[in-house]
Amino acid sequence: MTIICGDCLEVMKTFPDNHFSCVCTDPPYGISFMGKDWDHGLPSQEYWKEMLRIVKPGSHLLAAGLPRTIHRLICTIEDSGWIIRDLFMHIFGSGFPKSHNYFGINGYGTALKPAWEGWSLAMKPCDGTFAQNAEKWGQAGINIDGCRILTDELKNYSPGLHRGSLNDDGWKGRDQLKKAPKGRWPANVIFDEEAARMLDEQTKEMRASKPSKTGTAYKASGAFPIRNDIPISHNDSGGASRFFYCAKASPSERNEGLEDLPLIRSGCERMNNSDGRKEEIGESNRMTLTKNHHPTVKPLKLMEYLIKLIMPPQNGILLDPFAGSGTTILAAKRLGFEAIGIEKQEEYCEIARKRLEHFDEQKPEEQLKLKLS
Ligand SMILES: C[S@@+](CC[C@H](N)C(=O)[O-])C[C@H]1O[C@@H](n2cnc3c(N)ncnc32)[C@H](O)[C@@H]1O
Numbered sequence: 001m002t003i004i005c006g007d008c009l010e011v012m013k014t015f016p017d018n019h020f021s022c023v024c025t026d027p028p029y030g031i032s033f034m035g036k037d038w039d040h041g042l043p044s045q046e047y048w049k050e051m052l053r054i055v056k057p058g059s060h061l062l063a064a065g066l067p068r069t070i071h072r073l074i075c076t077i078e079d080s081g082w083i084i085r086d087l088f089m090h091i092f093g094s095g096f097p098k099s100h101n102y103f104g105i106n107g108y109g110t111a112l113k114p115a116w117e118g119w120s121l122a123m124k125p126c127d128g129t130f131a132q133n134a135e136k137w138g139q140a141g142i143n144i145d146g147c148r149i150l151t152d153e154l155k156n157y158s159p160g161l162h163r164g165s166l167n168d169d170g171w172k173g174r175d176q177l178k179k180a181p182k183g184r185w186p187a188n189v190i191f192d193e194e195a196a197r198m199l200d201e202q203t204k205e206m207r208a209s210k211p212s213k214t215g216t217a218y219k220a221s222g223a224f225p226i227r228n229d230i231p232i233s234h235n236d237s238g239g240a241s242r243f244f245y246c247a248k249a250s251p252s253e254r255n256e257g258l259e260d261l262p263l264i265r266s267g268c269e270r271m272n273n274s275d276g277r278k279e280e281i282g283e284s285n286r287m288t289l290t291k292n293h294h295p296t297v298k299p300l301k302l303m304e305y306l307i308k309l310i311m312p313p314q315n316g317i318l319l320d321p322f323a324g325s326g327t328t329i330l331a332a333k334r335l336g337f338e339a340i341g342i343e344k345q346e347e348y349c350e351i352a353r354k355r356l357e358h359f360d361e362q363k364p365e366e367q368l369k370l371k372l373s
Helices: 008-012 045-054 070-079 130-137 173-179 193-203 216-221 300-310 327-334 346-361 364-372
Strands: 003-005 020-025 055-065 083-091 116-123 189-192 245-247 264-266 270-272 278-280 288-290 317-320 338-343
Touching (some): 008 045, 045 070, 070 083, 317 327, 327 346
Parallel strands (some): 020 317
């Protein structure tokens, strides 16, 4: 079963040791988000220890968090035995300030406009070195080449034209192949389209310098040894957002496959005051009618990118213990990976199952189109 309805702590106890290949999850944030009871606290160490037990050594974990509480999330993950490897910033332009002024001082409020959320990247300790772990468990490291950022030279690259040639020194094909453009190295910053647009508006069009001989600039400066297949420049132009992955979201994706569910009012209804009372936020235009009424649905493209990064080459099974409306599991399916989601609220399980069934019902050609889109 792809979506299991239940408390993930109990469900995870039913899996054997070293079963899954990675975890990608968006757990509760611990801020009673939009007054939701499921968000009253962050998952304790018990949860992260159980995840650690059921993933293979060298597996990666990605867990989402909000600026207010992500420090606690990261410490809890680390204290549970995971090794913290990095922290992603997903920067977006669509946030709105959940600010109040019930204290009557003009021009003062209680909150900033949210413009980023974090993803903590952690790893289960390897069984020996990375190489020994790879040999024994078939996995180690993250998928750099699979997550490179597309550049103009890559878009215009034709392998036929760059096949290499025979000359006096012999066949040059392999050298040419080495120099084939690969795209930019993935960064720990990801944008959405609106944030990317705002950034490009600031930086305007910038042209990169001509590519230098791969690696030589760094090598000459003696800064540090560098793989000599990493080009210093990509000979392209555009705004500064082109250095980062940009996760495009379609407004309809959250509701696809949910046609026969009722429309439900969703949005920023209420939030907790500092004294714990629920308070109407008063931005009624933020309320929308939607079929997928989960309040924290992630963009599919973002999830696909993150999953690709941590899924090992021989695939395996991904786990999302806090699945919500099933976005992570749907993203994994669209990539052709096996995945299991756990969600404790029946209403969200139903939404998740319908989204996944809808994907399964598509013709193979349609599924392939989605995969390549
Ligand atoms: C932040 S939401 C995930 C939303 C998801 N990313 C999506 O796109 O729909 C976290 C989810 O974890 C669920 N949850 C909280 N505690 C849980 C537990 N102990 N076991 C399983 N699910 C839990 C909540 O019901 C909520 O749907």
